[in-house]
Amino acid sequence: MRDRPRVVIVGAGFGGLWAARALARSPVDALLIDRCNYHTFLPLLYQVAASELEPEEIAYPIRSALRKLPAVRFMMGDVRTVNLTARVVEAGGQTFPYDFLILAAGSVSHFFGVAGAAEHAFPLKTLMQGGALRNQILSCFERVVYEPDAARRGQLLTFAIVGGGPTGVEFAGALAELIRGPLVKDYPGLSFREVQVVLLEALDGLLPGLPERLQAYALTRLRQMGVDVRLRAPVSQITREAVLLRDGTSIPTRTVIWTAGVRGEPLAQAWGLPTNRAGRVAVLPTLQVPDHPEIYVVGDLAHIEQDGRPLPMIAPVAIEQGEAAGRNVLRQINGDVPLPFRYRDRGTMVTIGRNAAVACVWGRAFTGFPAWLLWLSVHLVNLIGFRNRLFVLINWAWDYFFYERAVRLILPAEEGRARSGAPAP
């Protein structure tokens, strides 16, 4: 090993960035590689799609984040190959040898084999996808104004969200508030009785894993907000014109939003890493890959169980694992054994809309205004960058006091389309 061991980190999301921070002031030569030149605060992505926030308010330039981290360099590039035997990473046509590798490449949407989902549904995983979904929703309203055909109007004004987990619930609430608030004012001639927001969940409750009281609160609240929540409604097919349920029901729509699941970044399997059915790498308690003590996997890409249950794919897990992997690399460099990782669960929060959220923290369950305030504070504090925090706060306050959404621009661009074959509304 050289004087300064070479550490390559793939992915500058929550896991990768926090791993870089853990190594920042150590005698290592660290290289952080990401295909984007910014870090995305994914927990607020649904607000970009719901015209509440600008994309740049939830993104932060990686180079700015690294300014005070002398040991870490950045390269913008798509990692296509990791050669586990030669210990090199290939990105942007160049190869980078490593002594230690931290993989934090995150996850992609998982369509569970539902026919047509990959082609016709709108996923919500990247900034571009958030922008593409916002364009789609606003374009539907623009098109419907001059659409005489009743069936086609129904399609344009029906928005189906697949998946009643946190992202589905948060987006359904935000979309309902966008429609019943600012869009009602924007489209005075439109009959809003025609507009439908449908939330489809295959299980018999929303927000699986949260206490029943919180699940029931979320269900009641969304229904009060006009969201048509359908439980035990597994989706069997998505077409350009409709979403089909397994019981034969067809819901005509041009906009199906997929929030039903994610799987580990598929490239990990191609690189020869052992992955499970969800495409995640089953790591040792130290976060190392079996038989590869020089490779760590963290965040959504890592599968690890604690107290008999897999750790969830959420930001705090990725952050704590990134930090732990960084510390373990330093321990190995110093000749110490890596320590097992243990996640300190601080709780879960999901917002539903104005003054309405659910939170399960410090072993206690909250609903309504206190939970909403807690959600706002936690997300604001955790957002990277003072400017971002300020602008998000201004946008939230504007929305709260004036029932307005600041960002209602349709900015279509071919390269901005989040997926191939995205239908024009």
Ligand SMILES: Cc1cc2nc3c(=O)[nH]c(=O)nc-3n(C[C@H](O)[C@H](O)[C@H](O)COP(=O)(O)OP(=O)(O)OC[C@H]3O[C@@H](n4cnc5c(N)ncnc54)[C@H](O)[C@@H]3O)c2cc1C
């Ligand atoms: C819409 C949405 C809402 C969410 N809401 C919440 C929430 O409210 N609370 C919560 O705790 N969690 C939430 N999550 C989950 C949370 O965002 C993830 O668990 C977390 O981002 C995982 O961190 P990560 O570092 O593993 O991956 P990511 O943060 O996804 O980062 C992966 C990075 O790797 C890069 N990358 C991937 N492959 C390559 C490659 N081949 N070459 C170069 N770069 C690559 C990507 O560009 C990305 O920057 C949400 C997720 C989504 C999608």
